Amino acid sequence: MSEPIVHVNEGKLKGNVATTVKDVQYYSFKGIPYAKPPVGELRFAIPQPPESWKGVRDATKDCNICAQVDKLTGNVVGDEDCLYLNVYTPKLPTSSSELLPVMFFIHGGGFIFGNGTDTAKHGPDFLIEKDVVIVSFNFRIGILGFLALGCKDAPGNMGLRDQVMALKWVQRNISKFGGDPNNVTIFGISAGGSSVEYHLLSPLSRGLFHKAIAQSGSSLVHWAQNDKDKIKTLAARIPTVKGKVITDSEELLKYFKDLPTNELIKLSFKAIQTDEFRGGIHFGFVPTVEESGDWEPFLGESSYQLLAKGEFAKVPFMTGLSEREGLLMVLLGPQVLDKLAKEKKFIDYFPFVLDPVEETKLESRLKSIYLEGEQTSKDVDGFAINYFTDVDFLGGIYTAATLIAKHNSPVYLYEFCYDGALNYLKKLNQIDRVGAAHADEGGYILRCEALKDALSDTDKRVQEVLLTLWTNFARYGNPTPKTDNLITTNWEPIAETGAACLVIDKDLSMKYELYPERMKLFLEMYEKKFGCK
Structure with a gap:
């Protein structure tokens, strides 16, 4: 026809x-x-x-x-x-x-x-x-x-x-x-x-x-x-x-x-x-x-x-993000990113308004977490990128996934870490930084004509993995109904005992803690702002 x-x-x-x-x-x-x-x-x-x-x-x-x-x-x-x-x-x-x-x-x-x-x-x-x-x-x-x-x-x-x-x-x-x-x-x-x-x-x-x-x-x-x-x-x-x-x-x-x-x-x-x-x-x-x-x-x-009350549709749910979502600030707020990297005053960009005493205490905690805690890159502003990753994305995503998992199963959580030819935001905007940026996995799932670089064998494999995970989930409600030479890891849903997370990189792996000190802070802050009084 x-x-x-x-x-x-x-x-x-x-x-x-x-x-x-x-x-x-x-x-x-x-x-x-x-x-x-x-x-x-x-x-x-x-x-x-x-x-x-x-x-x-x-x-x-x-x-x-x-x-x-x-x-x-x-x-x-x-x-x-x-x-x-x-x-x-x-x-x-x-x-x-x-x-x-x-x-x-x-x-x-x-x-x-x-x-x-x-x-x-x-x-x-x-x-x-x-x-x-x-x-x-x-x-x-x-x-x-x-x-x-x-x-x-x-x-x-x-x-x-x-x-x-x-x-x-x-x-x-x-x-x-x-x-x-x-x-x-x-x-x-x-x-x-x-x-x-x-x-x-x-x-x-x-x-x-x-x-x-x-x-x-x-x-x-x-x-x-x-x-x-x-x-x-x-x-x-x-x-x-x-x-x-x-x-x-x-x-x-x-x-x-x-x-x-x-x-x-x-x-x-x-x-x-x-x-x-x-x-x-x-x-x-x-x-x-x-x-x-x-x-x-x-x-x-x-x-x-x-x-928190469990008043939502109980359907299989997948949620996640890229490892370095905060690289979005290179595009949308480079002056803000530079200012935080130089002055290291975190509270100015914390999304919830607190009283002055609470803000002083929180500033000290933020400096401890982001300056002295786990560093995920060697960039001089890496701690600031981590902070905006959490403030603008991971804090809310992780909190929501945790709340949903208390009332609903399965909930699958992922972190996309691969840095390749189809990384959407980085390639379209020529961001010359290490790691996966905001929405980068999208280029492997939906075709963008502007992404024309030749794909390596690893790029092709990662793309096939993502497409298989996403369409398996659409077909069965389970992204890994079986493991094989392509899907080498069983993607475990979040359980009451911990936040199981699939790491999507050149290889697949599971991890059971997702930046624990960083996420503990945001779980507390969301509860403080929006929880039952």
Whole structure:
């Protein structure tokens, strides 16, 4: 079929036949609407179901990405009409064929950048060759996705609600593409990883997926959550650029609805840049605990409390990160990284505000842990990179994994340490440092056309290991149902007796302590800030 036709609930779609880099054939369907365009009066609103169409819709072309600031040019790119998804399948169903596991990819970008439908950055080639169906999609980001004014027309978490709508579309339609609606694995990197964990927590997402993989993200990391009052304050700062003072939520909402898209995105991005925060990175308009109202909240209670009480979806869960996540600061905050390396004043970047006496005690403890404790590299700023690894990523990821494992099994924890030709962040940004940086494992799982260096035999082996672990988990709920010459180690889930962790490097190995002094600190601090009073 050179022009395959699939009939979904909303109408007929014409896709095309594509081939992977290894010349494996698959079917591609792009730009499928999964919700009504959130434009006009629907700007900021809870997403609405998609409309049907007549005839055959062309699903061979790339769709709009969601409106955002381009990090390189500073210009606004994309469009508000962006709630579309792509489906890639190794085979279309027949009366005798078995349905395939579905892997639903949630893109990263701090909830203000990125998209999931650009196949040059997130190509399905590698996973398709493992005989799974891939779904990628866009969701509203920045102020359009996460403005929280405590009203039905801007409740907050609209971008996460978009993700729910896409998951509902999958449940209705994915069998038409050969995918099994009863075997859906959600997975994502960075903000996508945080989104995965939020779906564990939200009652709106219940039953829409069956396994979950959170890569380099958690609902607990400070940059993936913001207080609703702080979001309101951030929003109220936007009209002051034009000399207007608006504090009433309804007036603010009207003001934002009347602004042209480009102006709204630019002004909101400038507001984020001037926002004060603690930690290494900050994105402002991100998920929040919603106010109660005449709508069903995506998240109505603190994520820590929900995790601690065991009020989340009990599905097989994989979570982890790269060994040197803090290398992200080489890109996003080089001056901050240099300042901490020189001045060694850790408390300035600790994400939780404490009273002065507590801060003095904590500063002494932080210096002991990061200056005198275990050093993982010979870099002169290695201790600062470790600190931002923990502050921005590992502290929240580890705490969440520990809480989830108390109420749910299995929970698989990994640390990606390999440094090779497909390390995504390092290679794209030419970071000349040792070790695996933030989101680096993503380049081994999703094809990025810009990563064109020749692969060594070890690169190829590590990639095959990662793809096998991820797709085994999607297929069976267990990344290592058996060991062999490729998968040489049984990946043990976290147990009550300790935090078992798979180290993914040129060889696989298990370890049973993950920076114990560093993680003990963060477990205590999360409990202190968010635990039951």
